[in-house]
Amino acid sequence: MLDSADRSKGSKSVTGRAFLVLDAFDADHRHQTLASIARRTGLPLTTCHRLVHELVEQGALTRTLDGAYEIGSKIWRLGILASLHSGLREISLPYMEDIYQLANDAVQIGVLDGFRCLIVERIAGSRTLEVISKPGARLPLHASGVGKVLLAHGSQDLQNAVFASLDSYTGQTITDVDVLETQLREIKRQGFAHSREELAVGATSLAVPVLGYGNKVIAALGIVTPVENRDIERMVSVLKVSANALSKKLILNGMGDLNQRV
C-alpha cells in the first residue's frame, strides 16, 4: 500500500493538517509569519490561523515577540525522547570525537528514515567545510556516503523505491540504476562507501556501516572532506575501527535494534 504520489494532496485529517503546518518549518524556515506558513502549506489562511493557534496553545509552536512563529518547547522536549536518536547520539558522540581528532574532517552519523538518510549527529570544526548535513538533515540515499551504505544494506523494496527517482544534484550524481547497483554491490563487498562530489561540489565523503543485533546495519558513520586529499585506505580503517567499537557499545546498551517502519 504505497500511496505513491500524495505530496501536495497531503491529508484530510486534522492531525495531517497540523503536521502540514509543523512541516512548514525547516532549517531555512525556523521563524515564519502566519502568511508564510499558509503559503508554504497551501492551506487556506483561516484554517491555518486556527491550526497555528491551537498548536501555540499546545506549546508545539511559540509566538515570538515580532508576531512570527517558531517550533515550541513541547516539541523539543518530546523530540529528545526519541530514543533512537538521542540514545544513538549520546553513545556515538565520543567515538565521533575520536575520529575528528584523527581526521579533522566533519564526522557524521545517520540512520535510515523513509527513503532518506537522517543525520543524527555531526561534528564539525571551524576549519571544516560548511556541510549541508546538520543534525536533522535528510540526505538522499544514492548521493551521499552515509546514504549509500544504508542503501547497499537495505531491502530490495527500499532499493527499488530509490531507483525509481534518482535526482541529480551535481554532474557527478549517479543517476543510472545499473551503475548504482554495481556500486552498491561493491560497497557491501568492501565494507565502505565513497561519494565524490555527488551531492555537493567540493564535498567528498567516506562511510561505513554500524551494526546492531544479528549484524543488521542500523546506522552509517562517515566523514566529509573538502577535497579528495586524504589517504582513503587509512581513513576507512579508522572509520571501521570506530564503527566496530560503537557497534559493540550500542548492543551493550540495548540499542542494537533501531527500527524502521513504512
Added chain:
Amino acid sequence: MLDSADRSKGSKSVTGRAFLVLDAFDADHRHQTLASIARRTGLPLTTCHRLVHELVEQGALTRTLDGAYEIGSKIWRLGILASLHSGLREISLPYMEDIYQLANDAVQIGVLDGFRCLIVERIAGSRTLEVISKPGARLPLHASGVGKVLLAHGSQDLQNAVFASLDSYTGQTITDVDVLETQLREIKRQGFAHSREELAVGATSLAVPVLGYGNKVIAALGIVTPVENRDIERMVSVLKVSANALSKKLILNGMGDLNQRV
C-alpha cells in the same frame, strides 16, 4: 457539560487530543503499548488507537518491533529547529564545559517554560550524582537553584501563580510564601540563588542568571553538588564569570531575546 472535572487538560480539539497522546511519553515512558497510552491519557481505547495510528502515519510516533510505540523521527527533527533550545544549547555548551572542568559537579542551564524551569542542557560525569534534571526535565521554580533565579527575575504574575501552589518535595522545600519572597529579593540583590536539598535529598545547587538584550534574564546557569562541600563564594564567582561571557556571546549571536508566551 457532563463532567466538569475533566482530564487535567480539557482538550476537545483533535490537536489537543493528539498532544495528549504525545504527552503520554516522558523520560520514564519512552516506550509504551497502545493500552498504556490509553490508560495514561484517559482516552477511550478506540479513539486512542485511531490517533496513535494517525500519528504513526505522520512520523510523529514509530511502532517498534515489539508492537509498542515511541516518539518518531519527525518530532525529533522538528525539535532541533526550536532555535531557543538548540541555539542556546550549542552556544552554552563550551561555557558549561569550562565550569565542569573547574567544579567537577553537574552543570545545567535552564529557561522559563510556563511555570517551570526547562533544563536545556546539562553536563554530568560518571562521578557526579544522578540528577533528576536531564535535558527536557521541567523543574519547579521554587525548589531548584536555576528555578529560583528565573522566579526571582520573573514578572509579578509569574510569582503569584507559583506562590499559589508551592508543592513540597523534601523537608527542606520552601512552602511559605513570605520566606520565599524574602529569599527571592535576596537572590536579586546578591545575583545568585542557593538551594539546599529543597528538591531532592543530597542535592544542593547554586545558580546565576544569564542576561540577554536590555539585561533581561533569559536563562539560568547552575551547578548541582552532592553535598554542600564547596566553597560557595568561589563557585558563585566562577558561575558569574561564565554567565557573563555566555551572555555576551548570546547577544552577539542574536539570541538575546528568548521569548515566552503563556
Added chain:
DNA sequence: GGTCTACTTCCGCTCAGCGGAAGTAGACTT
C-alpha cells in the same frame, strides 16, 4: 477448554472543524 489482556475493524450519529466573508491594524504610496 476457558479467561485473561492487547489490539484491530466496523459503522451510524453528531458536533468539531471548515473556510468564505468581512473586519481590524499597520505600513507605504500618492
Added chain:
DNA sequence: AAGTCTACTTCCGCTGAGCGGAAGTAGACC
C-alpha cells in the same frame, strides 16, 4: 488624508471527519 497594499483576526452556518461503543481477532497463561 485618502487610497492601497499586506498581515492578521473574528464571525458563523454547513457538513463530513472524527467519535467511541460494540464486536471480532490474536496471543499468553492457567
